[in-house]
Amino acid sequence: MRASTQGPQAAEVLYARLLGKGTYSYAPxxxxxxxxxxxxADGLPxxxxxxxxxxxxxKWYQAALAPAEAPSVGETCVPxxxxxxxxxxxxxxxxxxxxxxxxxxxxRHPLAAVNRILxxxxxxxxxxxxxxxxxxxxxxxxxxxxxxxxLIVEPGAELALVETPITATHRVVExxxxxxxxxxxxxVQPRGQAPQCGLIAAKVDxxxxxxLWLVARGTELRRNDIHVTLAGRGAEAHLNGAWRxxxxxxxxxxxxxxxxxxxxxxxxxxxxxxxxxxxxxxxGRIHIxxxxxxxxxxxxxxxxxxxxxxxxxAKPELEIYANDVRCSHGATVGALDEAMLFYCESRxxxxxxxxxLLLRGFLREAIAGEEAIGVLAAGFSGAGxxxxxxxxxxxxxxxxEVQ
Amino acid sequence: MSDTSERxxxxxxxxxxxxxxxxxxxxxxxxxxxxxxxxSVVRAISAKKEEPAWMTEWxxxxxxxxxxxxxxxxxxxxFPEIDFESISYFAAPRGDKPASLDEVDPExxxxxxRLGIPLHEQAMLAGVEGAGRTPVAVDAVFDSVSIATxxxxxxxxxxxxxxxxxEAVREHPELVQRYLxxxxxxxxxxxxxxxxxxxxxxxxxxxxxxxRCPMELSTYxxxxxxxxxxxxxxxxxxxxxxxxSYLEGCTAPMRDENQLHAAVVELVALGDxxxxxxxxxxxxxxxxxxxxxxxxxxxKRGACLGARSKISWTQVETGSAITWKYPSVVLRGEGSVGxxxxxxxxxxxQQADTGTKMIHMAPNTKSTIISKGISAGRSQNTYxxxxxxxxxxxxxxxxxxxxxxxxxxxxxxxxxxxxxxxQPSAVVEHExxxxxxxxxxxxxxxxxxxxxxxxxxxxxxxxxxDVFRELPMEFAVEAGKLLEVSLEGAVG
Numbered sequence: 001m002r003a004s005t006q007g008p009q010a011a012e013v014l015y016a017r018l019l020g021k022g023t024y025s026y027a028p029x030x031x032x033x034x035x036x037x038x039x040x041a042d043g044l045p046x047x048x049x050x051x052x053x054x055x056x057x058x059k060w061y062q063a064a065l066a067p068a069e070a071p072s073v074g075e076t077c078v079p080x081x082x083x084x085x086x087x088x089x090x091x092x093x094x095x096x097x098x099x100x101x102x103x104x105x106x107x108r109h110p111l112a113a114v115n116r117i118l119x120x121x122x123x124x125x126x127x128x129x130x131x132x133x134x135x136x137x138x139x140x141x142x143x144x145x146x147x148x149x150x151l152i153v154e155p156g157a158e159l160a161l162v163e164t165p166i167t168a169t170h171r172v173v174e175x176x177x178x179x180x181x182x183x184x185x186x187x188v189q190p191r192g193q194a195p196q197c198g199l200i201a202a203k204v205d206x207x208x209x210x211x212l213w214l215v216a217r218g219t220e221l222r223r224n225d226i227h228v229t230l231a232g233r234g235a236e237a238h239l240n241g242a243w244r245x246x247x248x249x250x251x252x253x254x255x256x257x258x259x260x261x262x263x264x265x266x267x268x269x270x271x272x273x274x275x276x277x278x279x280x281x282x283x284g285r286i287h288i289x290x291x292x293x294x295x296x297x298x299x300x301x302x303x304x305x306x307x308x309x310x311x312x313x314a315k316p317e318l319e320i321y322a323n324d325v326r327c328s329h330g331a332t333v334g335a336l337d338e339a340m341l342f343y344c345e346s347r348x349x350x351x352x353x354x355x356x357l358l359l360r361g362f363l364r365e366a367i368a369g370e371e372a373i374g375v376l377a378a379g380f381s382g383a384g385x386x387x388x389x390x391x392x393x394x395x396x397x398x399x400x401e402v403q
Numbered sequence: 404m405s406d407t408s409e410r411x412x413x414x415x416x417x418x419x420x421x422x423x424x425x426x427x428x429x430x431x432x433x434x435x436x437x438x439x440x441x442x443s444v445v446r447a448i449s450a451k452k453e454e455p456a457w458m459t460e461w462x463x464x465x466x467x468x469x470x471x472x473x474x475x476x477x478x479x480x481x482f483p484e485i486d487f488e489s490i491s492y493f494a495a496p497r498g499d500k501p502a503s504l505d506e507v508d509p510e511x512x513x514x515x516x517r518l519g520i521p522l523h524e525q526a527m528l529a530g531v532e533g534a535g536r537t538p539v540a541v542d543a544v545f546d547s548v549s550i551a552t553x554x555x556x557x558x559x560x561x562x563x564x565x566x567x568x569x570e571a572v573r574e575h576p577e578l579v580q581r582y583l584x585x586x587x588x589x590x591x592x593x594x595x596x597x598x599x600x601x602x603x604x605x606x607x608x609x610x611x612x613x614x615r616c617p618m619e620l621s622t623y624x625x626x627x628x629x630x631x632x633x634x635x636x637x638x639x640x641x642x643x644x645x646x647x648s649y650l651e652g653c654t655a656p657m658r659d660e661n662q663l664h665a666a667v668v669e670l671v672a673l674g675d676x677x678x679x680x681x682x683x684x685x686x687x688x689x690x691x692x693x694x695x696x697x698x699x700x701x702x703k704r705g706a707c708l709g710a711r712s713k714i715s716w717t718q719v720e721t722g723s724a725i726t727w728k729y730p731s732v733v734l735r736g737e738g739s740v741g742x743x744x745x746x747x748x749x750x751x752x753q754q755a756d757t758g759t760k761m762i763h764m765a766p767n768t769k770s771t772i773i774s775k776g777i778s779a780g781r782s783q784n785t786y787x788x789x790x791x792x793x794x795x796x797x798x799x800x801x802x803x804x805x806x807x808x809x810x811x812x813x814x815x816x817x818x819x820x821x822x823x824x825x826q827p828s829a830v831v832e833h834e835x836x837x838x839x840x841x842x843x844x845x846x847x848x849x850x851x852x853x854x855x856x857x858x859x860x861x862x863x864x865x866x867x868x869d870v871f872r873e874l875p876m877e878f879a880v881e882a883g884k885l886l887e888v889s890l891e892g893a894v895g
């Protein structure tokens with residue numbers, strides 16, 4: 001349910017005010033009409049709409065309407081062999097014409113439509129066909145409240161992308177993964193304050209491979225819409241995510257994997273540790289279109305609740321219109337197993353350190369790597385919370401030694 | 404397509420294309436209200452039932468609330484807008500209510516005979532209906548009225564009240580006033596509000612303290628009249644330490660128009676009480692092209708108010724053009740238990756959006772959800788569920804398993820489980836799988852001389868076993884047969 005059925009006038013005023021913030025002078029060649037059409041038809045999402053059941057979209061509007069601070073421009077490093085064009089450069093035009101919005105259904109993602117209308121900065125990152133790039137591309141802030149990163153991995157090419165949206169109010173990352181190409185996408189979201197939303201949309205063609213590695217903390221309101229379309233036969237997607245929230249952090253991940261072609265595979269693994277007064281939301285939808293036979297899809301999400309004021313909302317969904325499929329999902333919510341803690345303690349590991357080790361092991365089921373653990377641990381260690389930056393730190397803080 | 408799958412398809416075709424056996428119309432003189440709904444209709448229904456003023460007022464308030472509400476649109480079902488002004492809200496066989504079974508119109512008795520519902524106590528007790536079987540007390544609801552309730556005397560001896568809702572309002576107003584609308588409030592949802600305003604009949608059960616109900620209770624709902632809706636209301640109260648098992652069955656004639664069935668069922672379990680509620684839902688599902696059939700929009704909810712109380716829902720859903728129902732349990736008593744076992748089968752153009760809600764609001768509460776969905780033809784079958792643990796639900800436990808079986812490549816199977824957890828020591832587990840009747844399983848059966856048709860029936864039966872074994876014996880047999888019949892012609 002959108003604004004059109006709940007307080008339409010309020011939503012219109014809101015929309016007008018949002019539009020009032022825009023200058024529209026950036027990259028005028030971009031088609032903004034389709035986005036305007038979507039908003040005109042369906043309205044903006046409003047408080048208590050089903051898709052925003054657990055997140056107050058109003059907070060995001062407040063942030064979007066607040067007087068803009070000068071957006072920061074972070075570092076964007078591009079290794080040899082990768083092309084980088086800003087949207088307002090003439091060199092970007094052919095890529096924009098061919099690919100911009102190809103992976104995005106604006107009617108499903110109204111905030112992405114707002115992003116399109118108010119777009120202030122965008123970059124095209126292109127890897128030519130057959131090129132394998134070993135060094136990752138890094139994109140942090142690109143200098144606007146509304147950003148769009150268009151990543152084109154041409155047939156047979158390979159790339160790793162590492163991106164961290166910091167000051168953007170809304171970031172769209174659009175990945176076009178052509179036949180036989182591979183893209184490894186790392187999204188790192190450290191703890192923040194301001195409300196922030198975004199869309200990651202990937203279109204994965206025949207025999208292509210897309211993997212997402214999401215390490216996230218919350219803000220007052222953080223929402224990641226993730227939409228992966230397996231568009232060609234034999235395409236594959238692996239989505240892994242880990243989050244650890246405390247205080248009043250809020251993280252809402254809305255994930256959809258669309259199996260449109262036959263013989264595609266998707267795997268989703270999410271782990272969350274939620275304490276304090278934090279709220280974690282995961283909506284994981286697997287959609288198998290009619291004709292997408294021999295699809296193989298699975299999703300698991302496991303969550304640990306650390307306090308009675310914390311909240312976990314999990315909604316794994318299956319929507320299946322083909323019969324020759326293997327689909328499953330699983331979701332659990334609980335606390336750390338006392339028996340495991342006791343096992344560690346009986347072997348001389350202090351309770352806090354044991355918790356740290358167990359939490360680390362739990363999160364590592366989704367995401368491995370010390371960098372990830374560092375992001376997830378920030379702000380927790382030293383405050384009586386275990387899970388230090390490294391296993392050594394955990395054990396050392398407990399007066400022990402690492403074996 | 405391989406030879407195996409072709410034969411499988413043929414087998415499933417035959418299996419899925421049987422006739423709806425309960426589709427006949429009883430030719431009986433009926434008194435029907437003209438279509439349309441306003442306060443005067445609500446008052447007229449209340450007057451027909453000779454209700455006291457408080458009941459009329461209760462209905463009117465529900466009606467006023469309903470006027471301000473809009474129909475829910477979130478379910479995964481599609482149908483044209485219902486014109487609530489074209490429905491007749493009351494239909495009953497003409498004549499006074501019969502004082503005993505002997506006075507019931509023979510045409511009505513024949514109807515229930517044809518449906519296999521035993522209304523002859525003497526015959527049943529004399530063993531004519533099958534010696535050695537435990538009798539089942541039946542409340543037979545025909546369109547808007549209850550026409551007979553059997554074994555009332557025997558039940559009365561045990562202290563159990565089993566009667567029609569209309570009678571309960573007259574005979575046991577204190578119980579009705581105390582519990583009616585406490586589990587499903589009048590403002591709960593659009594269809595519950597409508598039901599509260601116009602409900603005509605249904606069953607009322609009260610099992611007193613420490614009493615185990617001596618026999619199974621059953622209500623059989625039959626829609627017969629044209630262009631009417633059926634709005635029955637059932638209220639079951641199990642007092643402390645009481646225990647009762649209740650069965651519900653339903654059928655309707657085959658017609659090209661859709662008919663609305665909007666029921667409300669409320670269960671109340673006090674301390675240590677135990678209620679088992681089983682449904683075999685076989686409303687007319689419409690024809691192969693999706694013409695006609697019942698819209699089954701039902702609100703069923705139980706409240707475990709006392710410590711260690713238990714409510715168990717078992718449902719086999721094979722009928723209705725559209726099913727929209729979520730039998731739920733609110734676990735308020737410490738250590739109380741909620742269960743939901745469901746088989747939902749859709750074929751042709753049927754649509755089902757069904758599941759349950761388990762609301763854990765007290766420590767050490769437990770719930771189990773086993774849902775089996777089978778989609779065939781061009782049908783859409785959805786499981787939608789909610790498991791919520793409140794911050795005080797220490798040590799709560801939920802286990803949910805939702806499996807879907809797809810037969811044919813034109814149907815859909817969907818799962819939308821909501822998990823909302825706010826208590827660290829609560830453990831919530833959900834798992835779901837979707838698959839089809841596999842060629843390997845079929846091959847294995849056929850290799851051993853079991854023909855494809857039987858093999859599919861066996862595989863489906865095995866798939867549903869976890870639920871069927873929760874059903875009372877007679878219902879389990881009935882359900883198994885119903886499933887075979889509903890599946891006829893489904894493969895291909």
